[in-house]
Amino acid sequence: MASKENRRITDMGTLKALAHPLRMRLYRLLYVNRTATASHLADQVDEAVSLVSYHLRKLADHGLIEQAEPQSGDGRERWWRPASDGLSIHDEDFSDAPEKVAAHTAASRLIYEQRSELYRRHLDARPHWSAEWKSASFDSEYLARLTAAELAELSGELHALLKKYDAKGRAAEAAGDSEGRENVALHVYGFPFRV
Incomplete structure (x- = not known):
C-alpha cells in the first residue's frame, strides 16, 4: 500500500x-x-x-x-x-x-x-x-459508565492493540507463515446511549 x-x-x-x-x-x-x-x-x-x-x-x-x-x-x-x-x-x-x-x-x-x-x-x-475457529470467535457487549474523554482513550488503546496484531499477522505471512491464517473481521462500536 x-x-x-x-x-x-x-x-x-x-x-x-x-x-x-x-x-x-x-x-x-x-x-x-x-x-x-x-x-x-x-x-x-x-x-x-x-x-x-x-x-x-x-x-x-x-x-x-x-x-x-x-x-x-x-x-x-x-x-x-x-x-x-x-x-x-x-x-x-x-x-x-x-x-x-x-x-x-x-x-x-x-x-x-x-x-x-x-x-x-x-x-x-x-x-x-x-472447533478451533469456533472457540476463538467471539461476540461481546460491554455496557460501561465512561466520560467522553475515557471513551476516546479506550478507542485509542483498542486501535493500537488491533494494529499491533494486524502488523504481527502481516509480518508472519510475509515471512511465509500463512498456515492457519484467515481473514478476521473485528467490529467495535463505542457510543453513548440513554435508557
Missing part, C-alpha cells in the same frame, strides 16, 4: 464516492486481498467486469485506491490496491452543514449494514468452521 497511514476522509466528494454499496464492497475486498484486478473482484461480487472497472476508477479518482504493480505477465490486466492502510471518517468533519450531516449518516448506516451482513454470513457459516 502506498501509505502506512489511515486516510481521513474530510470532503463530501470522497465520502460520496465511497458511500456506494458496490464501491464499499470493492474497497473492502481490495483491502483484504491487497491487490486485485477488476476481473478478480467481479468474480467475488458477481458483477460485470465493466461495472466493476467503472467503480474502481471512481474510487481511484478520489485517491482511495491506486494502480498496483502487475502480478502477472498479462500486460492487459490493470491491478489495483488501496492507497492507504485504512480509512477513517470523523463526525467533526461533516457536522457544519445539514447536507454533510446527512451524507455522513448515510455512509455510516451503509458501513454498519455491510458489517452486519458480514456477521450474518459468519453466523450462517459457523457450523462449517473448525
